[in-house]
Amino acid sequence: NAGVTQTPKFQVLKTGQSMTLQCAQDMNHNSMYWYRQDPGMGLRLIYYSASEGTTDKGEVPNGYNVSRLNKREFSLRLESAAPSQTSVYFCASSARRGWEQYFGPGTRLTVT
């Protein structure tokens, strides 16, 4: 039982490059989330998926897109990376929105 897995763990991009962060959970959870964490800013919600087939914007969605591929998988795409997107990205899941969340180990992204 792996919980929430994320790939990759580390990534360096040049400005303007694109990439997709992958997330999968094996807990049969309905809701999944993408956060970014920056020093002094706390966890900020980028996008969430309350249930399979739905996605909604969070607090800081600009520059990102998401896909809820199926109940297990929720990906985050940066179409044209910018230095302001340098951050640590966490995926999380919960049985229902607003319930206890379970986090992945994070992806450390640097955009130069």
Add this chain to the structure above:
Amino acid sequence: TQLLEQSPQFLSIQEGENLTVYCNSSSVFSSLQWYRQEPGEGPVLLVTVVTGGEVKKLKRLTFQFGDARKDSSLHITAAQPGDTGLYLCAGSYSGAGSYQLTFGKGTKLSVIP
């Protein structure tokens, strides 16, 4: 947007000392969760409190939910270096027809051996 204020932001103490961190809001929450995040890892759920006045214990950690369900505290007895990390509180509230979770910015605890 429901705001959660955590205090203090930073805390550095010696091994063996006791400490309390706080999580406060002007809003009422249906439940409140505490997470611990160790350096380089994702947050890990420690406890959920649901009832006003509820007290839960997890070894040397004691969690309390305020009577009015607007605040919570985490008390650590005889802190150890393994307690070092970022402690996050998160409040669940009902809004726009569903429950939402909002996180505080955390208290960064360093326990010095």
